[in-house]
Amino acid sequence: MPRASTAQDPARRRAAQLLLARIGDYGTISEFTLQPFADESADITSLTRDVRESSELRDAAALIGAADFLDELGRLNTEFERTFLTRSAQSTGTGPSLGELRPMADKAYNTLCQKINSYCITEEGAEPWPGIIDRLNSLIAQSRTQLAARRGRAEAAAIAAPTTATTNP
Known part of the structure; x- marks a missing residue:
């Protein structure tokens, strides 16, 4: 049975609004993505932690099908940080x-x-x-x-x- 769209399902609409409000705490998409890499990565880490640690946000993400996306975003961000730190360490030499x-x-x-x-x-x-x-x-x-x-x-x-x-x- 297909799911109702978010627009047709009040519970999914509320869940989406809740997640959008939390994402909005970190600024607009431009503010979020146009900041330096370290700040953007810190915001992604904070956002995914906020969702992971709040049962309300976690349930909202699951309800609208965003949980897997947020998990993958967190995983990719961790990989980015690891790669960034590795490259930074390599470029600094043995000081x-x-x-x-x-x-x-x-x-x-x-x-x-x-x-x-x-x-x-x-x-x-x-x-x-x-x-x-x-x-x-x-x-x-x-x-x-x-x-x-x-x-x-x-x-x-x-x-x-x-x-x-x-x-x-």
């Missing part, structure tokens, strides 16, 4: 590992911050030092936002959402 570079970068960053702060103090806040400090703070905030987005849009929204205390009268 130091990230584990070796992180402490060196941290030390250099801290030294740079100390120098900028000392110049700002000795110059009594004269330009360009306050502007440089403001720009660095802005870049740090942007980086933190991007890292939060990679953990998943829903999780990022929870971090960014202001908390409000309620009191009982």
Whole structure:
């Protein structure tokens, strides 16, 4: 017996709308696909995780026949990430590992911050030092936002959402 089309079946229509709403959390198709590879891959990972971890979304995907597509999308994304990392590792050669570079970068960053702060103090806040400090703070905030987005849009929204205390009268 053939299935009713999504337009004719209210349950399938609701399921499709639910999935579209979740996909919409990640932006339009252009926003989704025109971003850098790493960001696109992170969004795909987050989307497939959202569907996998939510029984409501998982059931909606199954109802409209999208579960296999989403599974394959996740599999292909994992394969893309593996290939991308392999090629990146091959192109970088045999230099130091990230584990070796992180402490060196941290030390250099801290030294740079100390120098900028000392110049700002000795110059009594004269330009360009306050502007440089403001720009660095802005870049740090942007980086933190991007890292939060990679953990998943829903999780990022929870971090960014202001908390409000309620009191009982």
